[in-house]
Amino acid sequence: MNDALPAYDVVVIGGGPAGLTAAIALAATGARTALLARRSPYPDNRTTALLGPSIDLLERLEVWPRCRSHAAALQTMRLVDDTGRLIRAPEVRFSSQEIGLEQFGYNIENRSLMVALEERAAEMAVLTRFDDEATAIEPLEATVSIRTGKGDRLAARLVVGADGRQSASRQAAGIAINRRDLHQSALTFNIAHSRPHANVSTEFHTPQGPCVFVPLPGNRCSVVWVSTTREAERLMSLGDDELSEAAETQSHSILGRVHVEAGRSLFPLAIERPTKFASHRVALVGESAHVLPPIGAQGLNMGLRDAADIADIAGKAIALGEDPGSPSVLDRYQSARRSDVTSRMIAIDIANRSLLADFLPVQSLRAAGMHLLGGFGPLRRLAMREGLAPTWRRVG
Numbered sequence: 306m307n308d309a310l311p312a313y314d315v316v317v318i319g320g321g322p323a324g325l326t327a328a329i330a331l332a333a334t335g336a337r338t339a340l341l342a343r344r345s346p347y348p349d350n351r352t353t354a355l356l357g358p359s360i361d362l363l364e365r366l367e368v369w370p371r372c373r374s375h376a377a378a379l380q381t382m383r384l385v386d387d388t389g390r391l392i393r394a395p396e397v398r399f400s401s402q403e404i405g406l407e408q409f410g411y412n413i414e415n416r417s418l419m420v421a422l423e424e425r426a427a428e429m430a431v432l433t434r435f436d437d438e439a440t441a442i443e444p445l446e447a448t449v450s451i452r453t454g455k456g457d458r459l460a461a462r463l464v465v466g467a468d469g470r471q472s473a474s475r476q477a478a479g480i481a482i483n484r485r486d487l488h489q490s491a492l493t494f495n496i497a498h499s500r501p502h503a504n505v506s507t508e509f510h511t512p513q514g515p516c517v518f519v520p521l522p523g524n525r526c527s528v529v530w531v532s533t534t535r536e537a538e539r540l541m542s543l544g545d546d547e548l549s550e551a552a553e554t555q556s557h558s559i560l561g562r563v564h565v566e567a568g569r570s571l572f573p574l575a576i577e578r579p580t581k582f583a584s585h586r587v588a589l590v591g592e593s594a595h596v597l598p599p600i601g602a603q604g605l606n607m608g609l610r611d612a613a614d615i616a617d618i619a620g621k622a623i624a625l626g627e628d629p630g631s632p633s634v635l636d637r638y639q640s641a642r643r644s645d646v647t648s649r650m651i652a653i654d655i656a657n658r659s660l661l662a663d664f665l666p667v668q669s670l671r672a673a674g675m676h677l678l679g680g681f682g683p684l685r686r687l688a689m690r691e692g693l694a695p696t697w698r699r700v701g
């Protein structure tokens with residue numbers, strides 16, 4: 306391969322929702338982009354609560370109109386203390402109307418989002434698809450050299466590593482990862498129920514973690530039930546009728562009769578953060594750059610902001626005749642992502658720890674914080690705006 310003549314400006318490795326979005330956003334800037342990702346059915350039944358700025362991005366990329374009809378609007382978010390502890394927090398309700406929005410965002414099955422992303426990617430002439438995987442990734446002086454499973458060789462000035470938790474791109478760039486196992490797991494499944502959800506997402510805070518019921522179109526919700534790994538495994542092993550009953554009990558029957566739908570998945574939870582977001586011509590997006598417990602619907606929303614930022618920064622660099630994989634361009638990406646990712650990881654870690662803590666002063670502090678949020682409008686509105694995206698930036 307000729308190291309002086311890379312075929313692509315950017316090769317995106319990994320075709321999950323973050324990688325597909327990054328590839329579409331990069332191609333939309335006119336960058337010669339390749340997507341190296343196997344086309345395969347989405348492997349689980351996860352849903353994503355996509356917050357407003359993510360919807361704006363997907364609109365701009367001509368993805369959202371293709372899947373909007375499969376999504377349910379999220380207008381109210383209820384946090385309910387279900388710890389049964391001596392000191393309990395008051396219920397807090399966040400309403401999108403309070404900050405002048407019709408909805409905070411939409412909940413959608415990842416499968417439906419992926420179909421829309423794949424469809425949009427397939428129609429972009431400037432985006433070349435390799436239905437394959439990267440087997441070797443080697444950052445060189447002026448390019449990155451990539452070998453694929455089918456034996457193709459690609460070269461690019463910049464690699465976007467969207468290859469998930471076990472990221473080979475991250476490893477190739479020599480970026481280390483800090484990982485903390487949470488000894489909790491999330492069970493995900495979808496339910497049909499007899500009462501309407503009224504576009505209210507309800508999060509019950511239990512001593513083992515949150516259990517959240519998030520609206521889907523019709524009388525359906527997705528459930529993310531975080532618990533100790535042992536309890537999550539027990540729930541996973543229940544029959545449909547038993548799990549329906551358990552979910553109805555956990556929801557305090559607010560949705561009426563509950564029937565679980567086919568398909569469940571179990572996710573061991575961890576917090577993972579790389580020491581850098583970019584190095585050696587590789588920029589990380591999505592779960593290669595951050596893994597969080599599913600609290601506050603932040604994971605993929607952050608992944609989409611990664612995708613928007615790398616497309617913006619690399620696209621502008623290419624337009625100005627700069628090398629998109631150069632250290633100065635990677636530094637711009639690193640500074641763009643650092644405070645957003647770090648602050649959210651800290652906030653979610655604290656929220657999760659405060660739920661699990663048996664220590665009375667921590668419970669009191671948590672209750673006081675929730676009391677303040679519930680009773681003090683300006684703080685609640687700030688929390689809502691900050692929850693959608695950092696208040697100092699908006700995607701879109």
Ligand SMILES: Cc1cc2nc3c(=O)[nH]c(=O)nc-3n(C[C@H](O)[C@H](O)[C@H](O)COP(=O)(O)OP(=O)(O)OC[C@H]3O[C@@H](n4cnc5c(N)ncnc54)[C@H](O)[C@@H]3O)c2cc1C
Binds near residue numbers: 351352354440590599
């Ligand atoms: C229970 C649960 C609920 C969640 N709920 C929400 C939510 O409501 N809102 C939210 O914002 N986030 C949520 N998240 C987080 C969100 O699901 C993830 O952030 C998101 O799915 C990660 O997408 P990704 O594209 O980064 O990674 P992945 O989907 O893991 O994609 C990585 C892709 O790279 C491919 N790959 C790996 N190695 C290679 C290689 N060598 N060559 C080519 N391809 C490769 C893999 O096959 C895979 O397709 C939740 C997470 C969990 C666990």
